[in-house]
Amino acid sequence: MKKKLALILSLTLIFALTVIPAQAADTVINLIDESNATWTNNDANSNSVSTDFSDDKLVATAPGSWPWISSVLNEAIVLTEEDDAKLNIKFKVEDATACTSIRLISGADTIYVHHFIPDATYDGAGDITTGEYELSIDVFDLKMYNGTAADLYLGTKDLVLNDSDELIIDGIQVWCSGASTDITVTVEKFEIVIPGGATEESQTGETTIANLAAGKSYTLKGLYADANDAIPYPDESGKDLTDGLKAEEAAYSNAAFVGLNFNAADMLPDECQISEVVVDLGAKETLTSFAVQTLTDSGVGITAPSNIKVSVSDNGTDWTEVGDLAYDNADTSATALYMAELDAATEGQYVKFEFTHVSSWVFVSEVEVYGETEGTTPPPTGDNGYVGFTIIALVSLAGAAIVVSKKRA
Incomplete structure (x- = not known):
């Protein structure tokens, strides 16, 4: 369990998203x-x-x-x-x-x-x-x-x-x-x-949209260690950000969150104050949309990033930017689910999420990369029951607008 700060906060967890679940035929x-x-x-x-x-x-x-x-x-x-x-x-x-x-x-x-x-x-x-x-x-x-x-x-x-x-x-x-x-x-x-209704299964040979990042490995930039080399808000399993489990409690003590800090050793002397998560999908995939869940609690220095940039790569070195996710009204005690859908599908094996810090901390619970898949493997689900979906580009969350600026692939 992640270390708790002394200050006890009353936080509200709000999810607001529009999903289009995969549909089975009637x-x-x-x-x-x-x-x-x-x-x-x-x-x-x-x-x-x-x-x-x-x-x-x-x-x-x-x-x-x-x-x-x-x-x-x-x-x-x-x-x-x-x-x-x-x-x-x-x-x-x-x-x-x-x-x-x-x-x-x-x-x-x-x-x-x-x-x-x-x-x-x-x-x-x-x-x-x-x-x-x-x-x-x-x-x-x-x-x-x-x-x-x-x-x-x-x-x-x-x-x-x-x-x-x-x-x-x-x-x-x-x-x-x-x-x-x-x-x-x-x-x-x-x-x-x-009626077929929503389904978590795909039939052999059919193409469906699924979270391709589920269970995949990634690298982090911005994981902070204190003077004793202790990491206060660690990535405990090494896959906390792709395990399919979104935070159900908006608290910095929630082990579902990984804390990224611009004072981390691998960010200094980075004047841009940008932390990042790079997901390796294991193979080149067709990608359609992205989602990131973060925490905002400005009272303890945890603010929503002013921007989240998404880039893709075939080799993990040469990157092509595909979209920016920006969040207004960062002074809100809530989780935020950033979402973006591409105008046209793109391809890549590696997906990089870059978080522009407003304050020292950015807390991330889950990163998701949605794209096309075939076969009998069902779209992944977390304990909260989310399934593979196509993400809609503009929603309202906790009184704060999530603004998505998109680039063509």
């Missing part, structure tokens, strides 16, 4: 894909139903009432409430006296999907009458048919789940009904969508 299950199920045409009242799956639609036609088409999915759909799955359907019923009943089948139970369309009109058997309809509804907001003919067959019961609280969808049914002798039901969309 899972879309098309219930009218002919190849996804075994389909059966069921006759009734001497009437047969015919089907057409062309143009990505299901068209069912019949010369009279009650024949239906049913499917048994090749693989049953298993859903939990946490999936946040939606059911989307779009269909139309043609001919003035035609009707339809569109259903999801779950074991011995049935969900009459058409009963959940607002302001619809039903016949005496609970079938929906002629018209064009569209519905998007959370799957777990649906109800099952309760088996009674009362109230136009609209009676419902709660979804029947298995012992693991899962809803199993086995197939669908589309009925041709009504008084018409020319019934056509066209289902243009019938799908279940499971």
